[in-house]
Amino acid sequence: MRTGADYTAALDDGRSVYVDGELVANVAEHPAFAGVVQTMAAVYDASCLPGSPLVDPETGRLAIFTVPRTREQHERRKATLEEWSRLTHGFIGRGPDHVSGLLAGFSSRPELFDTDTHQLGKSVLAYHDKAAAEGLWVTNSIVPPQQNPNDPTSRVRPVVLVEENDLGIVVDGAQMLGTGAAVADAIFVTSIRPLAPEETARALSFVVPIGTPGLRLLCRRPYATAGEVFDYPLSNRYDETDAMVVFDRVLVPWESVFAAGSVQVVNSQFFGTAAHQIGNLQSIVRLTAKLRFLTGVASLVAKANGRDTDMAIKGQLAEISMIQTVCEALTESAHAFAEPDEHGVLRPAGKYLYAALGMQTEVYPRAVKLLGELAGGGVIQVPSSVRDFEDPVAAEGMDVVMGSDHLPVRERVKLFKLAWDLVGSEFAGRHVQYERFYSGNAAVVRAQAHRFYPFAETEALVGDFLGTYGL
DSSP states (O other): OOOHHHHHHHTOSOOEEEETTEEOSOGGGSTTTHHHHHHHHHHHHHHTSTTOTTEETTTTEEGGGOOOOSHHHHHHHHHHHHHHHHHHTTOOTTSHHHHHHHHHHHHTSGGGGBOSSOBOHHHHHHHHHHHHHHTOOEEEEOBOOOOOTTOTTOOOOBOEEEEEOSSEEEEEEEEBOOTTGGGSSEEEEOOSSOOOTTOGGGOEEEEEETTOTTEEEEEOOOSTTSSOTTTOHHHHHHOOOOEEEEEEEEEEEGGGEEEESOHHHHHHTTTSSSHHHHHHHHHHHHHHHHHHHHHHHHHHHHHHTTOTTOHHHHHHHHHHHHHHHHHHHHHHHHHHTOEEOTTSOEEOOHHHHHHHHHHHHHHHHHHHHHHHHHHGGGGTSSOSSGGGGGSHHHHHHHHHHHOOSSSOHHHHHHHHHHHHHHHTSHHHHHHHHHHHHTTSOHHHHHHHHHHHSOHHHHHHHHHHHHTTOOO
8 A cells, every 4th residue: 555655755756847937856845845745645644554444445455446336335435535535624626536536437438448540448447457556646637728719829739649659649738727736646638628520639538647758837826835834724734736737749658548539539538437427426525525624614713703602693604504514415415326327337426416516616615705704804813923922022912902811812813824724815715716617617517417407307297287287
């Protein structure tokens, strides 16, 4: 079983990661990434403990890679996802627990990846087995960079296939939003957007190690460097820095290529297999955990202000708790009502899964807004940093502003600093924006929600009722 030390050591692979105009010499030690590396190393270490719920006892591998063909495997996989989200409080969106589900889904129907030109189903099976055996963190980059189609001077180049040879395929161009790529082992690249028949050059699906020559990651501003852990507790531990992914004629070996030039394969890989449903069970399990954590912060903030008995405040707390409870109920239902597909794979029930994913864009921003209203000016009425406690004059002033034997100043500041990292910091803003688009195009998610909802049953109810009376 992979340990935290194994994971950390694997990051020293010569990868090209750029932050603030500099090539990072050692990702695991750089202030922008050290916190999240330590967080994920702790998760890997947790999997090594005897009886860890993260491990499938039948295979000795991380259960996030399990293809659930039995109820027992289905139950185990959900328990693993819940434990993973508990250890990270749902703030690591593209951790190893996400793409592992996509790979499991792909391998449940490998023949879909075979065409007259390429028989790549064997690559799908082999890579899934490799990732599971080594416990790899595979993240993804499945969206092309934004560009203005009306700008004739645009030099934006989405990743495209430029060459095939005996060794593999050569790709060139860029993708956006490689979340966690700087600290992952590999990146899965494809198009989540349906491609037009003529877009064969963009019809790609492959996995490539982050240290591959010609692959560069240009990271957004890191939030982990905003301040010390006391002042930015979430930013320090959970900033899975997003990156722009640039390919400069990168060679991808055939053994990790799933599609090359086949629009049909790329357009059907997510929904023609169990991948989208299996992979996105993680999405709603994670969101449930994240909302549970936020609800706890909201309740403590209300108590810190002595407002927890106020009926209006109770109403706001109740609304946050209802958001969390509905998400939890939809997650439980998606799991409980799972049925095997024609390939014998238990898929989470689409009716509940896509209802949860469809709500995701609205409910997390709403919960953060409610927390911000509960906290009020308390998240701003805090000292600049933990170092202010070292100055006797500053400490005396803080005692006048917020001193109490019931809730000591240091503990109050600690709580409200945490609340700020949920509602007002750059980390907080990124998570609100991220959850809005986490599930991809809202229209696509709603289309799936429409597809899985039993409209015929509800129409029959109304039809029966209409038949009970006449003019």
